[in-house]
Amino acid sequence: MNDQLTADMKDAMKSKDKIALSTIRALKTAIKNAAIEQGGADAVLDDAAVMGIIRKQIKQRQDSVEQFNSANRPELADNELAEIAVLEKYLPAAMSDDDIATAVAEAIAETGATSRAQMGQVMGVLQKKTEGRADGKTLSQAVMKALS
Numbered sequence: 532m533n534d535q536l537t538a539d540m541k542d543a544m545k546s547k548d549k550i551a552l553s554t555i556r557a558l559k560t561a562i563k564n565a566a567i568e569q570g571g572a573d574a575v576l577d578d579a580a581v582m583g584i585i586r587k588q589i590k591q592r593q594d595s596v597e598q599f600n601s602a603n604r605p606e607l608a609d610n611e612l613a614e615i616a617v618l619e620k621y622l623p624a625a626m627s628d629d630d631i632a633t634a635v636a637e638a639i640a641e642t643g644a645t646s647r648a649q650m651g652q653v654m655g656v657l658q659k660k661t662e663g664r665a666d667g668k669t670l671s672q673a674v675m676k677a678l679s
């Protein structure tokens with residue numbers, strides 16, 4: 532993943548794509564900081580940890596978009612949306628609604644859940660099955676709907 536980010540950063544520099552360049556630099560910094568926290572300056576994160584960092588970066592930008600829109604600052608929201616698009620290139624393909632519904636049904640059957648009180652168990656199984664291909668908020672909404 533790090534090699535891909537470095538190559539994309541070089542491409543962004545060559546094409547003078549300021550948004551992609553700053554976004555990739557911020558992502559590389561976040562990955563480096565997480566590696567340092569985990570095991571020192573020479574630590575290397577696995578792909579699952581990197582995907583988690585990417586999802587966290589996207590979530591931060593989505594929160595910023597909401598704040599900018601509520602503050603009537605569409606130009607700043609557009610910038611954040613462009614950064615989200617850059618980050619999403621590094622995530623696996625998102626699941627369709629049908630795929631999510633199927634995965635939810637399988638997770639409910641696997642855990643034997645019958646009420647919302649057991650939602651945590653279902654979410655634990657479901658998150659392992661989806662491996663970052665679906666947003667946690669979307670998954671929780673689908674589980675709540677299925678357990679209603």
